Amino acid sequence: MINLKSTCTWALITLAASATLLIAPAADASTTEAISTTQVASVSDVLLPGQILKPGQYRRSQNGVFTLLMQADGNAVLYKGRTALWGTMTNRRASSLVMQRDGNLVVISGRTRIWASNTAGSTNARLAVQNDSNLVLYNSRSKPVWTRSMVLGTLGVNRALKPGQALFSTNRIYRMMMQTDGNLVLVKNGTTPLWHTATGKNPGAWAIMQADGNLIVYSPANKPLWSSKTAPHAGAVLQMLNTGNAVIVYGRTTIWQTSTEGR
Structure with a gap:
């Protein structure tokens, strides 16, 4: 019907904040240290146009609960503490997460794009790691154009x-x-x-x-x-x-x- x-x-x-993973991705060896909530250094909750997350780099929600980590295994993963909520399922070592200036969020291995949000055209969009567990791409007018549930x-x-x-x-x-x-x-x-x-x-x-x-x-x-x-x-x-x-x-x-x- x-x-x-x-x-x-x-x-x-x-x-919506629900993930689209069948099975949550496993953390790699660098995960525990990188997403430790005991770190005192301030970490941005936004990936701005042109910025790149290389292996081991991350963004964290303002409340400190949720972390988006670019793992060394090539998977970009959103964590709550040590629990994986969402991932790009890319798993190609030495990949990077790039917030392109054309509005497309991509995982790149070398010169090869292996995952994308498919939001090109939303020029100067930014990615926010939110306190509600969501990942949201906002365009230059602060309108959402993509979330992790889409x-x-x-x-x-x-x-x-x-x-x-x-x-x-x-x-x-x-x-x-x-x-x-x-x-x-x-x-x-x-x-x-x-x-x-x-x-x-x-x-x-x-x-x-x-x-x-x-x-x-x-x-x-x-x-x-x-x-x-x-x-x-x-x-x-x-x-x-x-x-x-x-x-x-x-x-x-x-x-x-x-x-x-x-x-």
């Missing part, structure tokens, strides 16, 4: 959509929404359903883009309810396009789609 009443509003999505453009490998979370097209017109009733629904302009997995009546179900290339909706008991049947294509990702089509891409090849382009 397509129940748009169960979908979250834009305000809820932008302000996924823009691409749902990467091992990334999950929990109930109430969505994969948005970068133009914000289309979204693949994991409804609280268990249905994964593609919606236009927040009101018009275009496609769904027909997995309603399963409250608490969630979706994940698995490492084997399969997009699966699981019940709360981790029973598969629906699958894109695209395994084995290790490294494939789900993309929500500005055209209205949701596709699974393996390299440059589309291996699955909702066939909703232009609707």
